[in-house]
Amino acid sequence: EPEVTQTPSHQVTQMGQEVILRCVPISNHLYFYWYRQILGQKVEFLVSFYNNEISEKSEIFDDQFSVERPDGSNFTLKIRSTKLEDSAMYFCASSDWAGVEKLFFGSGTQLSVL
Amino acid sequence: GENVEQHPSTLSVQEGDSAVIKCTYSDSASNYFPWYKQELGKRPQLIIDIRSNVGEKKDQRIAVTLNKTAKHFSLHITETQPEDSAVYFCAASSSNAGNMLTFGGGTRLMVKP
Numbered sequence: 147e148p149e150v151t152q153t154p155s156h157q158v159t160q161m162g163q164e165v166i167l168r169c170v171p172i173s174n175h176l177y178f179y180w181y182r183q184i185l186g187q188k189v190e191f192l193v194s195f196y197n198n199e200i201s202e203k204s205e206i207f208d209d210q211f212s213v214e215r216p217d218g219s220n221f222t223l224k225i226r227s228t229k230l231e232d233s234a235m236y237f238c239a240s241s242d243w244a245g246v247e248k249l250f251f252g253s254g255t256q257l258s259v260l
Numbered sequence: 261g262e263n264v265e266q267h268p269s270t271l272s273v274q275e276g277d278s279a280v281i282k283c284t285y286s287d288s289a290s291n292y293f294p295w296y297k298q299e300l301g302k303r304p305q306l307i308i309d310i311r312s313n314v315g316e317k318k319d320q321r322i323a324v325t326l327n328k329t330a331k332h333f334s335l336h337i338t339e340t341q342p343e344d345s346a347v348y349f350c351a352a353s354s355s356n357a358g359n360m361l362t363f364g365g366g367t368r369l370m371v372k373p
Contacts, residue, residue, distance in 0.1 A: 150303075181363075187365070188364065188365045189304070189349060189351075191361060191362065191363075202360050204360070237303070237304070246292065246353045246360065246361055247292060247294070248306060248309075249294075249306065251296075251303040251304045251305070252303060253302065
């Protein structure tokens with residue numbers, strides 16, 4: 147079965163540093179998402195991406211965050227200047243024409259900001 | 261925006277018993293309600309979903325019920341097995357919010373053999 151893959155599985159960084167989290171969505175999918183989960187808290191929506199542009203974003207997704215689909219396969223989340231409170235598990239997800247229905251999640255990147 | 265509350269946060273049952281997890285939502289425009297299962301260290305996986313035009317949906321040992329008037333929906337697992345042990349998340353999506361899922365806080369289900 148096709149899977150969404152994320153790299154790295156763990157990322158440790160210093161506060162103020164830039165990080166790029168990488169995702170390879172399922173190949174024929176059209177919609178791409180980033181969610182995050184702070185330890186012990188809810189899974190939170192960050193951003194959705196369709197047709198090479200952001201379709202929705204939450205309040206969390208401020209100017210420090212950006213997404214990019216640099217080629218036909220990768221989907222990246224960049225945090226420009228990390229803060230301690232950015233420490234979380236970041237999940238990439240993708241879906242086909244069904245959009246938010248039938249989301250397939252990646253296994254996540256655990257980001258630790260020190 | 262939408263707010264989804266989920267209860268209980270932890271649930272322990274004996275193998276073979278039933279488990280029920282409940283969620284409430286705030287946005288009356290929400291029309292899609294999925295449930296995800298996340299085993300330890302693994303990705304969330306969709307196990308069942310329901311749209312607002314039906315009141316109940318069943319798939320083998322799992323079922324979901326929806327009460328639109330009361331704005332709540334529930335996951336029912338019958339004949340629980342140890343492999344059902346996981347964290348379960350409910351979510352809701354509104355036709356007004358496009359492609360955004362709002363998740364509940366999760367329920368850690370432990371099935372004791």
